[in-house]
Amino acid sequence: MTNQQNVVVVDVMKSGGVRNILAPSSMAVAKSLSPQDIKMLLMRLETEKGGTKINAWVDSMRASSPTRIRSSATDDKNENPWIDHHPSALNMFEKIVAASKGKQIVMFLDYDGTLSPIVEDPDQAFMTREMRAAVRDVARYFPTAIVTGRCRDKVYSFVKLAGLYYAGSHGMDIKGPSKSRKYKKGNQGVLFQPASEFLPMIDEVYKALVEKTKSIPGAKVENNKFCVSVHFRCVDEKSWAVLAEQVRSVLNEYPKLKLTQGRKVLEIRPTIKWDKGRALEFLLEALGYANSNDVLPVYIGDDRTDEDAFKVLRDRGQGFGILVSKVPKETNASYSLQEPSEVKEFLRRLVDWKKLSLGRSSTI
Numbered sequence: 001m002t003n004q005q006n007v008v009v010v011d012v013m014k015s016g017g018v019r020n021i022l023a024p025s026s027m028a029v030a031k032s033l034s035p036q037d038i039k040m041l042l043m044r045l046e047t048e049k050g051g052t053k054i055n056a057w058v059d060s061m062r063a064s065s066p067t068r069i070r071s072s073a074t075d076d077k078n079e080n081p082w083i084d085h086h087p088s089a090l091n092m093f094e095k096i097v098a099a100s101k102g103k104q105i106v107m108f109l110d111y112d113g114t115l116s117p118i119v120e121d122p123d124q125a126f127m128t129r130e131m132r133a134a135v136r137d138v139a140r141y142f143p144t145a146i147v148t149g150r151c152r153d154k155v156y157s158f159v160k161l162a163g164l165y166y167a168g169s170h171g172m173d174i175k176g177p178s179k180s181r182k183y184k185k186g187n188q189g190v191l192f193q194p195a196s197e198f199l200p201m202i203d204e205v206y207k208a209l210v211e212k213t214k215s216i217p218g219a220k221v222e223n224n225k226f227c228v229s230v231h232f233r234c235v236d237e238k239s240w241a242v243l244a245e246q247v248r249s250v251l252n253e254y255p256k257l258k259l260t261q262g263r264k265v266l267e268i269r270p271t272i273k274w275d276k277g278r279a280l281e282f283l284l285e286a287l288g289y290a291n292s293n294d295v296l297p298v299y300i301g302d303d304r305t306d307e308d309a310f311k312v313l314r315d316r317g318q319g320f321g322i323l324v325s326k327v328p329k330e331t332n333a334s335y336s337l338q339e340p341s342e343v344k345e346f347l348r349r350l351v352d353w354k355k356l357s358l359g360r361s362s363t364i
């Protein structure tokens, strides 16, 4: 391994000003590079910084996603158990519907681990008929969006319900009906794909990853259209570091892509500032609820990538994030549900409550 020294190079900032940054000496030529070259170099430095995180990612993948809270923080002696801070959304149901008084509930549902149980083979992650019926009924009464890391077509093949919004590829591929004229495309409703320029690159990196990882038994690469997933679930834990390193080495060739982490999965996606939180905001706007107090968004999800949406709700001080987890995890969600069967129960209660309140108002 070469022992590379850092040297100072010039960073041309967005403002047009310059500042000094540290970079490996091999990049010292940067002083004579154009602003565009320097931008690329900075993006590469970001990727390499990310690369050093590989071991940390493998460790945290072992510890689940989002990060589990150690048991000492949650045992009986603890005066602030996790569940007190993130009570069951079923127990808090009355509070949730009370908060919706005079507001439109909008439902956001993650797919894997929320509507379908986590299984070994991503192609077999089917939702039950009962869950489909619960989602269909919820969507009859409340605008409903499926927000997923999956390719939009793939998740539609699992959910099979028309009339919903589908935000695939972590929100980089949004389709659905629209109330706001701004987002209507003819009669086709909303179609928003902020990363379309990355399609050829994602396709290329998908092929490179399939080739690179084929020697590792159990490794699976999934093309999610605007992002790619590399699955670790069926790989022997002893090979996780090797697989992660292979992913990193492929990614090194693509400074415009970044790595994120989910449940036993590494995800490769464009460096654009877009995630499930931005998708939630976009959909609220498309529904005509931008900057509105007349809406109560409820987002249910189980994974690290859902945290972006939980955070948006927390920052807006609007609606509720609900984390699906059996174990305490670091989260920005307000409430919790243990597993998809509880998600189904929550959705059913919401529908029953709505039917009852509509019945009441029609008899007044």
Ligand SMILES: O=P(O)(O)OC[C@H]1O[C@H](O[C@H]2O[C@H](CO)[C@@H](O)[C@H](O)[C@H]2O)[C@H](O)[C@@H](O)[C@@H]1O
Binding pocket: 110, 111, 112, 113, 117, 118, 119, 120, 121, 122, 125, 147, 148, 149, 150, 222, 224, 229, 231, 232, 233, 262, 263, 264, 265, 267, 303, 305
């Ligand atoms: O945003 P989501 O809908 O939660 O999608 C995130 C990833 O979900 C899928 O992987 C996860 O579920 C698989 C099936 O249960 C499981 O085998 C895998 O270990 C989980 O990470 C999906 O296959 C990925 O592409 C999504 O990015």
